[in-house]
Amino acid sequence: MTLCEPLPSLGAPVARPPFEEAGARFRPIMDAMTAHIALLDGAGTIVAVNEAWKRFADSNCGRSPGYGLGLNYLQLLDGMQGCQPCARCSAEEMELARRIAGGIRAVLKGRSPKFQIEYPCHSPTERRWFLLTVSPFPDDGGPIRAVVAHEDLTPLRAAQEAALHHSAQLAASFSRTVDAIALAIEKRDAYTAGHQNQVATLCEAIARRLELDEEQRQGLQLGARIHDIGKISVPLDILGKPGKLSPPELEIIRYHPQVGYEILCGIDFPWPIADMVHQHHERVDGSGYPQGLAGEDICLEARIIAVADVFDAIISHRPYRAARSREEGLRELALGRGSRFDARVVDALLAHLAEVEGA
Numbered sequence: 001m002t003l004c005e006p007l008p009s010l011g012a013p014v015a016r017p018p019f020e021e022a023g024a025r026f027r028p029i030m031d032a033m034t035a036h037i038a039l040l041d042g043a044g045t046i047v048a049v050n051e052a053w054k055r056f057a058d059s060n061c062g063r064s065p066g067y068g069l070g071l072n073y074l075q076l077l078d079g080m081q082g083c084q085p086c087a088r089c090s091a092e093e094m095e096l097a098r099r100i101a102g103g104i105r106a107v108l109k110g111r112s113p114k115f116q117i118e119y120p121c122h123s124p125t126e127r128r129w130f131l132l133t134v135s136p137f138p139d140d141g142g143p144i145r146a147v148v149a150h151e152d153l154t155p156l157r158a159a160q161e162a163a164l165h166h167s168a169q170l171a172a173s174f175s176r177t178v179d180a181i182a183l184a185i186e187k188r189d190a191y192t193a194g195h196q197n198q199v200a201t202l203c204e205a206i207a208r209r210l211e212l213d214e215e216q217r218q219g220l221q222l223g224a225r226i227h228d229i230g231k232i233s234v235p236l237d238i239l240g241k242p243g244k245l246s247p248p249e250l251e252i253i254r255y256h257p258q259v260g261y262e263i264l265c266g267i268d269f270p271w272p273i274a275d276m277v278h279q280h281h282e283r284v285d286g287s288g289y290p291q292g293l294a295g296e297d298i299c300l301e302a303r304i305i306a307v308a309d310v311f312d313a314i315i316s317h318r319p320y321r322a323a324r325s326r327e328e329g330l331r332e333l334a335l336g337r338g339s340r341f342d343a344r345v346v347d348a349l350l351a352h353l354a355e356v357e358g359a
């Protein structure tokens with residue numbers, strides 16, 4: 001047998017008193033329930049079942065008059081454990097039978113106040129899941145000692161699976177949106193595109209060190225990959241100017257976080273992408289721009305991007321200067337640790353770089 005094969009299919013005895021009598025008092029209550037319910041005596045024998053149980057048995061394997069009444073549920077489950085896995089009864093089902101039998105015994109013997117397990121119960125045409133609950137039943141001298149209830153979780157599971165699928169589709173769609181934005185930047189300014197990718201790689205390493213969850217890391221990745229999107233408003237001759245920038249030119253460049261925010265704030269990302277872009281030049285001591293935010297008023301993702309951004313900018317070639325050494329980058333981080341930069345974020349990047357160098 002399999003767990004999803006109703007008990008009566010085993011050629012169960014046809015219901016006879018006292019089984020029907022034992023459950024008769026509770027029948028109106030049992031029949032009002034949508035769960036498939038069986039009442040067990042102290043030995044594990046099924047002494048009553050409700051209408052939902054019978055309907056499920058009928059629909060699952062055709063009409064059978066016994067519905068499991070008089071069968072010993074524990075013996076059936078124990079019998080499954082003696083089987084070998086076969087086409088009808090998998091090793092997983094046998095293990096499930098062992099756990100359910102153990103749970104029922106624990107309830108019947110008063111060792112456990114309740115036993116509950118969720119399990120798959122697929123038919124040849126339908127994927128189904130059930131929740132089995134076994135509860136003690138003090139019957140005032142009557143034979144009933146436990147209630148076994150099977151609740152159909154299939155609609156709930158189907159809704160959960162649909163929601164997960166929808167959520168995955170949405171995340172992929174957000175990612176493709178960011179890809180498109182990143183590509184637009186790359187077409188115009190290859191240096192900025194390369195810088196953003198390097199910053200994103202460093203951000204991922206920092207985020208793992210800080211043990212950010214996958215959801216937050218995913219948002220950080222997207223934000224880092226387009227954090228300089230606002231530079232599309234900066235003329236290329238300023239971006240690529242080999243010499244020193246004039247104060248008005250610097251002012252134009254310093255406006256790019258605001259432009260980036262204005263481009264992104266209308267997109268309803270499930271992460272604070274627009275804030276990450278807006279705040280990536282803010283500094284923990286309040287000395288940054290454009291808003292002069294300080295401390296935790298700057299979102300964590302922006303504090304991470306800020307540290308990765310500064311380090312990558314130092315060690316990369318710029319139109320107005322050659323790349324500086326890794327040591328200079330490390331020195332800059334150490335100088336700003338705890339003042340301009342979040343100390344935990346700096347420590348995470350330093351630990352990552354030390355590991356990479358040591359590798």
Ligand SMILES: [Fe+2]
Nearest residue numbers: 227228280281
């Ligand atoms: Fe920037």
